[in-house]
Amino acid sequence: MSAISLQGISKHYSDHVVVDQLDLEVQAGEFMVLVGPSGCGKSTTLRMIAGLEDISAGRLLIGGRDVTHAAPHERDIAMVFQSYALYPHMTVYMNMAFGLLRTSKLSRSEIDQRVQEAAARLQITDLLQRKPNALSGGQRQRVAIGRALVRKPKVFLFDEPLSNLDAKLRTHMRGELERLHAELGITIVYVTHDQVEAMTLGTRIAVMDRGQVCQVGAPMEVYRQPASRFVASFIGSPQMNFLPVPAGAGVGENGLQAQFGDAVLQPGAVLGLRPEELHLSSATDSAEMPLSALRWHGVVQRVERLGAEAYVQIRVGSADVLVRADVDAALVTQQAILLTPELSCLRLFDAQSGARLLSLAA
Ligand SMILES: Nc1ncnc2c1ncn2[C@@H]1O[C@H](COP(=O)(O)OP(=O)(O)OP(=O)(O)O)[C@@H](O)[C@H]1O
Ligand SMILES: [Mg+2]
Known part of the structure; x- marks a missing residue:
């Protein structure tokens, strides 16, 4: 059984088709990267998985359960955004704990334990009492990831989480994400327009163009055996x-x-x-x-x-x-x-x- 199953998923705004009958199976424990040029529908697809965007047609299963029309909090997912979306008036600790305090039935001490554990894993224990405006971009991104980690969801969704970081930090955080994925065995769907990120992070990558998936495969398979000229020119740097x-x-x-x-x-x-x-x-x-x-x-x-x-x-x-x-x-x-x-x-x-x-x- 797939962790996530997108079956003929479409999204249209009035008559403008943005995602077009998209099929994709994400296996449990997989690091699936959706990659494609700007405007091809990556974020829309991810937001439909998250429940932040209505699905116009098709079916979405998470963990075998039909969640096509389920509310976001019923989907057992956590999303990390490009903009971090931290609460500026709350400390790092509260940013990480807030969602659990509000929506879970966990006790204060259980929540505390999860926050401490995630902070240690992300090496931000020293920052727990700071507010987001006193953090660097990389530190903010860690807090945003920490906030997702504490929820222990079935699936993590990432939308261009590294694009606001400089090149050196991006490389470093790529390594961190790889490590988290390997250590925790979590299922990730990760959106990027950066083919280097796709190649280095994905256990499989799905190359998208104009609302459709053109090819799904292991990075080197897609690199060596592109299914079309579009995929061939998009994957690989310098270009084919x-x-x-x-x-x-x-x-x-x-x-x-x-x-x-x-x-x-x-x-x-x-x-x-x-x-x-x-x-x-x-x-x-x-x-x-x-x-x-x-x-x-x-x-x-x-x-x-x-x-x-x-x-x-x-x-x-x-x-x-x-x-x-x-x-x-x-x-x-x-x-x-x-x-x-x-x-x-x-x-x-x-x-x-x-x-x-x-x-x-x-
Ligand atoms: N609310 C909306 N109403 C109408 N069109 C929209 C809306 N939201 C997104 N779109 C359109 O849907 C298409 C896909 O957008 P989406 O944000 O999914 O692209 P993307 O692949 O994530 O691109 P990027 O790499 O630039 O983030 C774009 O053409 C966009 O203009
Ligand atoms: Mg996007």
Whole structure:
């Protein structure tokens, strides 16, 4: 039984469809990340799970129970918002205890124990008597998480909880969230538009676009086997390169298509290759390659040496392609160069619809 089951969930505002018949199963103990561009419906989906937004159509089950129309407090969930939403006039202690004091039947000492335990886990015991305006952003975020923890809910919902923090603190808090998830074995649904957060935190990620889930899978599975050009371009940084099947390359006897291993390359389709899946060689090597080999001629525009690795921007026809290279590679601006793909990584997308036509990647 799934911890959360979204069955054909839709949300519309008058005739504007924001979430469109969305299906998603979240398993108990899973860290599910909903990721997608701004406006694709992530927060709306999360708020429907929380009960903060009416569900226009479909069914929502939490722990096997139909809660489609249940009030938020009947759902056994806790939500952590981007804005923290702390009560400014209350101490950290009261911010964490307040919900339990108001809605639970727990005794004062049981509540105290839960607050102390959560504070210790989040390393905010020293801050319990402070008010939120005397805290840093990271500390406020911990209080907001603590307030969720003390309720011991079945499911934690997070909406961009780290986006107000600076880069260093964000990385640190990512580690903290990972640790909490591992230690407590809790079920999390986490919304972000940041694909790095999705890749690093999710046990599975659901990539959303325009109110629908395009693909659900383990991060590396989605990275390697994107179901569409949209997913391919959204997941991965730097972005995947999209290259036209080069005219003449690999043209078979019928003049229309060619085989590379099991791959059939159709003219007009688009090849998707990540920066680490393209190899560079000197343009003069070109003569030694069989005419049918898949390759592109390009000119080096820029070499960015980042320390451990380098990224080379190469103009191919009218497109710019980014290739990861060795930092010590002798590459200079305006150098003519040859790009060849890792054949086992070939991914082919339909030029019009963006649907994936083929992949050889494991
Ligand atoms: N109350 C509302 N009335 C009408 N449209 C709304 C309402 N709330 C949200 N929307 C629209 O629903 C769409 C999805 O919004 P949502 O907040 O779920 O996006 P999101 O994926 O969370 O984006 P972001 O990454 O920017 O937070 C947007 O186009 C938004 O304008
Ligand atoms: Mg949002």
